[in-house]
Structure formats: C-alpha cells, structure tokens
Amino acid sequence: MMEAEEIKPWLFQVEPLEGESISHFLGRFRLANDLTPSGLGQAAGLGGAIARWEKFRFNPPPSRQQLESLAVVVGVDTDRLEKMLPPAGVGMKMEPIRLCGACYGESPCHKIEWQFKETGGCGRHNLTLLSECPNCGARFKVPALWVDGWCHRCFTPFAEMVEHQKRI
Numbered sequence: 335m336m337e338a339e340e341i342k343p344w345l346f347q348v349e350p351l352e353g354e355s356i357s358h359f360l361g362r363f364r365l366a367n368d369l370t371p372s373g374l375g376q377a378a379g380l381g382g383a384i385a386r387w388e389k390f391r392f393n394p395p396p397s398r399q400q401l402e403s404l405a406v407v408v409g410v411d412t413d414r415l416e417k418m419l420p421p422a423g424v425g426m427k428m429e430p431i432r433l434c435g436a437c438y439g440e441s442p443c444h445k446i447e448w449q450f451k452e453t454g455g456c457g458r459h460n461l462t463l464l465s466e467c468p469n470c471g472a473r474f475k476v477p478a479l480w481v482d483g484w485c486h487r488c489f490t491p492f493a494e495m496v497e498h499q500k501r502i
Contacts, residue, residue, distance in 0.1 A: 345409070348362050348366050350414055351441055353441075354446070355446035356419055356446070357477040358444035358480060360388050361388065361481070364478070371385040371388060372384070374407070377407050378404045379403050380403060380404060383396065388476055388477075388478035390428045401416060418446055420446060420449070420450060424450050424451075426451065427450070427451055430473055431473070432453075432465050432474070433492060434448065434458070434461055435493055435494065435495035435499060436456065436493075436496040439493030442483050455502040456502075459496075459499075460502045461500065461502060462502060464495055467485040467488060467490055467495070468490075468495055470487050470490070472488070
C-alpha cells in the first residue's frame, strides 16, 4: 500500500509564449492549476516571491536557485524562466502596466519588454504602448490577472485596442 508521502500532486503544464513576461506566465500557470500566488510559492518553497514577481518587483532579483525551484514545479526549463525576466541592468517600470494591442492580437500574452524603462513603444508595429483602456480609462491590472484578454472594467478586448494606438 502506498504511503501518503509517496503520492505527488500533479499539475497541468503551461507552455511559455515567445517574449512572455514572468507575471503573465505565472498567472496562466496558476489559473490552469487553481493556485493562489501563495499556494504556488509554497509548492515551490519560495514563500511570497511569486506575488512580488507577478508585480514586477525584482528587488532582490530572483536567484538561480529560486528559478530552479520554480522550474521543478512549473515544468519549464530554468533558462526559459530567466528569459521572462528583465536582463541584468535593464530598468523596469512596475507601473503603469503597458501593452501593444497589435502584438496581443498576434500572441495573447504580456511581453516583458513592454515594461522596460527604455521601451518607448512597440518596435514591431511602430505603435505607442497603451497604459490604460482607451474605452473606459481603467489602468491595466498586473498581467498575472489577465485571465480573459480584455479590460477588467468594460470588457474591451486588448486586441481591439490597436485601433487607438498612435504611430511612433
């Protein structure tokens, strides 16, 4: 007969998207597995780090050991998780959360580069980034909470917001 300690919980795997931010990925993973930030932090032995990372609070930055612990739980290679973080020396904007509706329409995820301080707009589409819903003016929530890909207040889809972005 199997002992309770031998039974390991199973989790749904979530495939990271190209350029996806750690916040958005962690939110998608938690949603797929019905986990809270503290639940995922507990499973990975990271305490409150998950909640901080989802808000782009990387001071101190995640250590290699922390990413390795997270990698075991989420089933994603540590190097791949590192790519969801800002590169060393790149300044981050924790607020406002920004997005490119055109990019979101092509690949429905928050891109880490949108939060870099030096990012002035979307280089791929030559458009300004939005920091609030052009329909109702609500600021975007942290990407971990982007469950449905639309404004949390008026339900305007992010992909449709491209019509309100200006050319750079």
